[in-house]
Amino acid sequence: MNSANKIIKYQVITIGTLDSSLVHPREVFKAAIENNSANIILVHNHPSGNPEPSNEDIKITRRLVEAGNFMDIKVFDHIIIAGNFYTSLVEKRLI
Numbered sequence: 001m002n003s004a005n006k007i008i009k010y011q012v013i014t015i016g017t018l019d020s021s022l023v024h025p026r027e028v029f030k031a032a033i034e035n036n037s038a039n040i041i042l043v044h045n046h047p048s049g050n051p052e053p054s055n056e057d058i059k060i061t062r063r064l065v066e067a068g069n070f071m072d073i074k075v076f077d078h079i080i081i082a083g084n085f086y087t088s089l090v091e092k093r094l095i
Contacts, residue, residue, distance in 0.1 A: 001039040001076065009035050016044075023060055025067035032073050040068070042078040051082035058094055065095055 002008050011031045014021055021044065032040050042064065044057075053061075061078045068075045078089040089095045 001037055001041065003038040005039060005076075007041075008037065011035070023064075025064055028064055029067060029071060029073060032068075033071070037073060039074045039076050041076045044078075044080060046080055046082040049083045049085075051080050051085045051087040053078075053080055053087060053089060053092070053094065058089070061089055061095060 013027050013031060014023055016022070028040070028042070031037075042061065057078070057080065061075070064078075065075045075095065076090070078095065080087045080089075
């Protein structure tokens with residue numbers, strides 16, 4: 001997102017397996033920096049159909065928020081999509 005909170009690019013950072021995905025702040029913020037992003041929204045899916053965040057989802061989100069704060073790139077939200085349902089970590093006040 002740019003400084004006016006308009007989406008400037010959608011980018012796939014990683015593709016996981018059936019039950020896991022490796023995410024590292026370096027790859028997430030590399031894309032944000034290359035695109036001159038002021039803010040980012042993280043999105044991933046849960047093939048299980050359960051949109052609730054796992055402990056690992058919460059842990060990596062907090063790590064990404066911390067890394068973003070250091071670089072002055074705000075993580076606006078982390079959205080988990082599962083079938084026709086979703087969970088926003090901001091709405092759940094986990095960010």
